[in-house]
Amino acid sequence: MQNQRFAANALTRRRLLGQAGIAGLTALASPVWAQTMVTLPLPGGPGERSITTGFPQKGAMILQRTRPPLLETPFEVFDKGVFTPNDRFFVRWHWSVIPTSIDVDSFRLNVHGHVNQTLSLTLKEILALPRVELAAVNQCSGNSRGFFQPRVPGGEWGNGGMGNARWTGVRLKDVLDRAGVKPGAVQVRLKGLDTPVVADAPGFMKSLAVDHARDGEVMIAYAMNGEQLPLLNGFPLRVVVPGWYATYWVKMLSDIEVLDSPDTNFWMKTAYTIPDTPHADMKPGQADVKMIPINRLNPRSFITNIASGTTIPAGKPALIRGIAFGGDSGVKRVDFSADGGKSWHGAHLGKDEGKYSFRRWETRFAPAAKGDYTLMVRCTNASGEAQPAQANWNPAGFMRNIIESTPVSVA
Amino acid sequence: MKRKILPLALLAGAALVSLAVQAKVPTSLKSVDVTLPESTRALPDAAGVAVVHDNCLACHSAGMILAQPTMPKAAWEAEVNKMRNVYKAPVDAKDVPTIVDYLTAVKGPK
Numbered sequence: 001m002q003n004q005r006f007a008a009n010a011l012t013r014r015r016l017l018g019q020a021g022i023a024g025l026t027a028l029a030s031p032v033w034a035q036t037m038v039t040l041p042l043p044g045g046p047g048e049r050s051i052t053t054g055f056p057q058k059g060a061m062i063l064q065r066t067r068p069p070l071l072e073t074p075f076e077v078f079d080k081g082v083f084t085p086n087d088r089f090f091v092r093w094h095w096s097v098i099p100t101s102i103d104v105d106s107f108r109l110n111v112h113g114h115v116n117q118t119l120s121l122t123l124k125e126i127l128a129l130p131r132v133e134l135a136a137v138n139q140c141s142g143n144s145r146g147f148f149q150p151r152v153p154g155g156e157w158g159n160g161g162m163g164n165a166r167w168t169g170v171r172l173k174d175v176l177d178r179a180g181v182k183p184g185a186v187q188v189r190l191k192g193l194d195t196p197v198v199a200d201a202p203g204f205m206k207s208l209a210v211d212h213a214r215d216g217e218v219m220i221a222y223a224m225n226g227e228q229l230p231l232l233n234g235f236p237l238r239v240v241v242p243g244w245y246a247t248y249w250v251k252m253l254s255d256i257e258v259l260d261s262p263d264t265n266f267w268m269k270t271a272y273t274i275p276d277t278p279h280a281d282m283k284p285g286q287a288d289v290k291m292i293p294i295n296r297l298n299p300r301s302f303i304t305n306i307a308s309g310t311t312i313p314a315g316k317p318a319l320i321r322g323i324a325f326g327g328d329s330g331v332k333r334v335d336f337s338a339d340g341g342k343s344w345h346g347a348h349l350g351k352d353e354g355k356y357s358f359r360r361w362e363t364r365f366a367p368a369a370k371g372d373y374t375l376m377v378r379c380t381n382a383s384g385e386a387q388p389a390q391a392n393w394n395p396a397g398f399m400r401n402i403i404e405s406t407p408v409s410v411a
Numbered sequence: 412m413k414r415k416i417l418p419l420a421l422l423a424g425a426a427l428v429s430l431a432v433q434a435k436v437p438t439s440l441k442s443v444d445v446t447l448p449e450s451t452r453a454l455p456d457a458a459g460v461a462v463v464h465d466n467c468l469a470c471h472s473a474g475m476i477l478a479q480p481t482m483p484k485a486a487w488e489a490e491v492n493k494m495r496n497v498y499k500a501p502v503d504a505k506d507v508p509t510i511v512d513y514l515t516a517v518k519g520p521k
Contacts, residue, residue: 056445066450151480201499
């Protein structure tokens with residue numbers, strides 16, 4: 001029934017962005033979400049998606065798939081601040097058997113494998129461990145997959161398969177230390193409560209090197225942005241792997257297994273692998289490419305207050321702003337170009353919320369003449385890695401981070 | 412929606428309104444019981460639609476198929492084989508050509 005209502009009012013992304021930008025400035029008083037459809041500008045289409053409010057604990061989201069849930073954050077949300085609200089945070093599940101009821105008294109987190117002592121921890125016991133907090137971007141490996149050319153199958157995201165939150169929880173290290181990792185351990189395998197529909201299908205599990213798991217930053221989070229997690233974002237516990245793609249951020253974490261040999265399960269060995277090349281780039285059909293598990297985020301930046309095709313009044317300086325993130329190191333600089341990348345100048349950076357967080361940037365655009373301009377924004381991270389001018393390609397549609405272009409007119 | 416760009420001063424003022432969260436982190440968690448919505452999208456009518464419905468929609472809703480880009484028959488064949496071989500979808504081998512033909516008709520090059 002909802003979908004029939006949605007179909008009534010088609011709206012382009014351009015209009016949606018423009019409208020939301022205004023509404024955001026009027027104290028969010030007006031019901032921005034009268035819209036029911038959005039069009040993602042995916043080459044070759046289809047770009048039409050419903051806006052849904054039908055998912056529990058979630059606000060208006062772009063419906064990529066109902067089951068298993070795949071919900072994209074509408075892009076204008078990123079203009080409102082560097083922290084993505086929990087009810088607008090993207091959602092992505094692999095298997096559709098997801099518990100819809102979690103009892104906090106009976107829930108247990110089990111730790112076993114190559115350890116001195118197996119554990120079965122209650123949530124109370126976990127919350128009693130030392131508390132840590134950090135801001136970090138959680139981004140789907142395939143965020144922006146819909147822009148790949150040639151197109152590839154999968155979740156056909158626009159750019160909203162990402163979000164930034166302040167995560168609170170306990171160190172994975174502290175939990176592992178409590179169990180006592182035995183010498184010879186090589187990886188730590190993480191598994192949640194979701195299960196496949198078909199019994200012999202590969203259950204979703206991801207592994208981190210034991211030293212990574214014990215680095216003191218990898219976290220078992222029980223809160224995001226100061227509240228318990230929405231169920232669809234992994235309530236009650238979710239792994240946070242700062243600076244790494246979301247595939248490792250296992251939701252509804254219920255099982256930690258310390259391994260004494262490398263994990264060869266499907267989700268490590270076959271799925272979520274990238275070409276071991278600069279920018280994870282290869283040619284369609286290219287043979288003999290060495291593939292490795294996806295790992296660190298790369299730098300990205302976006303304009304959030306101006307949509308493609310916007311007309312900017314001549315003679316008035318416009319403020320252009322957006323977000324950037326460095327990936328696994330902080331944002332060193334954000335550069336802006338109004339001439340399609342021929343010349344660049346540094347943008348002003350906003351408050352530093354930590355090296356794994358979104359960071360606000362802004363700059364003035366004061367065009368001397370009327371005409372068409374291509375606005376571009378480029379992030380360079382603290383390791384010196386900058387966004388590339390050319391799009392990467394790989395068959396799974398992973399790690400897109402090309403410099404974004406926004407054509408505008410000055411009239 | 413005539414003025415797409417707001418005056419500089421207004422934008423700068425809005426930027427000061429911090430949406431950063433306060434660290435009121437819960438000290439205990441509350442049980443959750445939710446209901447997930449059902450898909451209301453149907454597969455478009457074409458030869459083999461019933462076979463696709465019966466074989467594919469147990470694991471994912473129709474929207475997954477409908478959101479995919481246009482792909483040639485060989486790519487759809489690879490997808491169906493992946494669903495069977497990797498994700499263990501219980502699809503009879505005899506149904507594979509019907510499913511591939513349907514997907515190519517609905518989501519193939521025109």
